[in-house]
Amino acid sequence: MSSIRMPRRTFLASAGALAVSAAGAWAEDDYLAKARAYIAKATQPGAPWTGPRTGPKAQAHKLVIYVSQDQRNGGAQGVGDGAQEAAKVIGWNYRIIDGQGSVAQHTSALNEAIALKPDGIILGTIDAKEQAPVVEHAVKLGIKVVGWHCAGEPGPVKDPPVITNITTDPTEVGRLAALYAVVDSNGTAEAVVIGDNLYAISTVKTNAAIAAIKGSKGCEVLAFEDTPIADVANRMPQLTTTLLAKYGKKWTYTIAVNDLWFDFMAPSLQAAGVDPAVGYPRQISAGDGSVPAFERIRESHYQIGTVAEPLHLHGWMCIDELNRAFAGEKPSSFVPPPHLFIHANINRDGGEHNIYDPENGYKGIYRKIWGT
DSSP states (O other), X not given: OOSSOOOOOHHHHTHHHHHHHTTSHHHXXXXXXXXXXHHHHHTOSSOOOXXXXXXXXXXXXXXXXXEESOTTSHHHHHHHHHHHHHHHHHTOEEEEEEOTTSHHHHHHHHHHHHHTOOSEEEEESOOTTTTHHHHHHHHXXXXXXXXXXXXXSXXXXXXXXXXXXXXXXXXXXHXXXXXXXXXXXXXXXXXXXXXXXXXXXXXXXXXXXXXXXXXXXXXXXXXXXXXXXXXHHHHXXXXXXXXXXXXXXXXXXXXXXSTHHHHTTHHHHHXXXXXXXTOOSEEEESSOOOHHHHHHHHTTSSEEEEXXXXXXXXXXXXXXXXXXXXXXXXXXXXXOOOOOXXXXXXXXTTGGGTSOOOSSOHHHHHHHHHTO
16 A cells, blocks of 8 residues: 555544543644644645656556546546546557446446457546456456446455555545535534445445544534445435435534545425525535536535546546556655645635646656656
8 A cells, every 4th residue: 555645643543532531622633733734734725746757667558548437427537537638648548438437337438448459448437346257357367447436445356356456545635625514513513414335435434523623522413325336316316305304404514535426416405495604504525526516606506515526637647557557657746735625725725616626737847757
């Protein structure tokens, strides 16, 4: 696992311990103070580059195929766009195949990719275990496979064998989103957490978010809703109405593992007469930083934060990790630190263009590594 991972701060790694020790007011104050300090750091714009500065020169004449979980998913689409840009810079042929959001279509898309005999395949938020037989088949054919959000943790995946899973640490992402609810509410958040347990990375995020909320004495997790991301358009309107009927004004925050759920929650909130200017239940996403999410945060329209993934950077990372594999080198082990977009910093680090694109010069650094 990564040697450059964002360090687990004491208060985060021991959220459960803090919850146990919060019997007195001093413990709760301590938890809130540490949470505020973490939020302040995670929202700071212009964080410096902490990734690799050396590596193999560009390997020539490669075909890489990006197999997307669903091109309607802003995260999967954004990483594919970044990888396409990087592939052009490094001089490779590149294709995108859309998995269209279902397990059967993921299998079909991967088989289509394998039939094209590529040098490398990128799993664009397709869960590696879900597609284990197909991934194993690709590897046996000598195809190099890297993933984006294909497993619950960053770094190499053993079963099925994936060279590396590129992601911001999902545990930190889930905690950060939840801790913003704790801080924004001054330790009184009553939250609904939403995820899709079909995906390992979603489970990691939701577990971390729930633990962070419970770590605050005055906060409560009202419910966890396991809702398939592939069917959010159909399910979210009714789920939103049901939650409003059950919890009413008691429901003050929603934490979802992806902005996509909120695309289909807002209309139901408006239909129920929930004032966007008041904003409750306030929405915070533990990924990925979609265009509608940036617009909602900018306009203070229900959503107040997103722990956005640096999607284009992650796409460049996918190409760099494949280049290292083609050259017979080990993965870089780079894991970018999490970053929280809120109204105050929405116009920095690419936010003015509705995407998280860090102000750290990463494209020039990769060009220098590759010699392009």
